Amino acid sequence: MxxxxxxxxxxxxxxxxxxxxxxxxxxxxxxxxQHPKFLWIGCADSRVPATEITNALPGSIFVQRNIANMVVHTDSNLLSVVNYAVKVLKVKHIIVCGHYGCGGVKAAMSNEKLGFLDNWLMHIKDVYRTHEEELNNIKDDQKRFDRFVELNIIEQVGNLAKVSFVQEEWETGEFPYIHGWVYSLKDGLIHDLNVSMNSNDGLEKIFRFNPSNITA
Known part of the structure; x- marks a missing residue:
């Protein structure tokens, strides 16, 4: 190193x-x-580099990373990356990949003050609030942590599906597919959470954009 x-x-x-x-x-x-077929939205953790853990060459994966692989609808950086990926590069698959042992998710489980970072962690805490009953019923701390990591990934897949210009792409074809993956630092393996989406059918009605109201 x-x-x-x-x-x-x-x-x-x-x-x-x-x-x-x-x-x-x-x-x-x-x-x-560059002509990548994949967009990777991953955690900024230095131990989870997209190309290395998938054995892919440079040019294969378009990448956006932040703390805890979040899809925040006011994050203009992320939205610009996603827009370029789907509108210009025409990627076929968007992968939201988190990892067990994520420090951002761990921090969001606590009530410790971390300064400026607390503003970002609030989005992750919202995921906990949404799934509070399930998570609080898990008595083992490590298992609760692991499940929170998974639920956070699943929520970000749903958040991506709510983006208007992603839904616009679905009006003209089946792509992009959105996938939720979790990476294990302990064995180096990626696990598919089986929450892939390529339409807005699974979203609550309020989040489904009317095709006639979507602008590029």
Missing amino acids: PNSIKELQEGNINWVRNTLRMKPDFFERLSEG
């Missing part, structure tokens, strides 16, 4: 050399443009 800026720079040089050894035209082709 690198401990200095110099080590990161040297690591870059070694990576380029090794990549060119295996694929001499890799960077030339990469510079011609």
